[in-house]
Amino acid sequence: MRSVLVVGGGAAGCELAWGLAQRAVATTLLTTSLDTLYALPADAWPCVPPPATLWSEVAAEARDAAGRQRAGPLRRAAKRELERLPHLRVVQSNATGLARGDAGEVVGVRTWEGPPVRAAVTVLAVGSFLGARLTQGPAVEHAGRLSEMAYDDLRDDLRAAGLRLRRQTVALDGDGIAPPYAVEHDVVEADELEPLRVGGRAVVGAGRARRWPGLWFVGACTGDVGIETAAAAGRDLAAHLADATSPVAQR
């Protein structure tokens, strides 16, 4: 069975890693911080987990009396469920660029620590963190959603490899958000990706890099994708990659 490396432990990456490991695919989930696995957009969030997901499995223990999802309990439950899967290795690290083989093919990622992490298939689920800048009044931070730290290395490497990216801005100035702030970040240009298809329908938020067949993108790094959509895209990509990496499919 071939291996899969998932970079980024938000909703998309956690669902993908969970779905693969459940299907006995050797999977590594590499993310900047294990404390921020499965981050909701905010605490006490009124959302409905998509069916057949890690999130739907643990939603009951993360639900408050008003039926909203609580961020802390969801993170704890997601971490517990991921860490107990025998086929999944969960690693805290930061991917700084793509690792490439002799023919330029993607064979994993390079990391801050030095040694590359290799896999047959690499999936970037890096959300709103590619070249992210959070602006609040006169202050500008290198940060993505929830003010989590963003580092530019991976974005710079993708750009140097020739992948076309575009800027996207999420501005938050609505009810109860004071002071207002905005996060600007890169996403992959849509025509760089061949969308994942399930039953003839294109899945929103998941696509394979046209120029590097071993590289996929899932979740908010593909465009304007909310958390339920990111989770569903991770779920659907897991089913697809498990089929595609099975010994039967490789014959």
Ligand SMILES: Cc1cc2nc3c(=O)[nH]c(=O)nc-3n(C[C@H](O)[C@H](O)[C@H](O)COP(=O)(O)OP(=O)(O)OC[C@H]3O[C@@H](n4cnc5c(N)ncnc54)[C@H](O)[C@@H]3O)c2cc1C
């Ligand atoms: C300001 C803002 C507000 C938003 N508000 C909402 C909202 O109200 N409702 C909604 O549905 N959606 C909202 N979104 C969209 C939100 O990003 C998605 O809903 C959801 O977080 C997408 O999940 P994801 O897994 O794709 O990405 P993320 O949740 O962003 O997860 C990406 C993960 O990848 C990790 N990572 C990034 N780079 C690296 C690297 N180089 N190496 C290792 N790990 C890395 C990050 O640490 C993070 O854990 C908002 C986005 C922003 C920016």
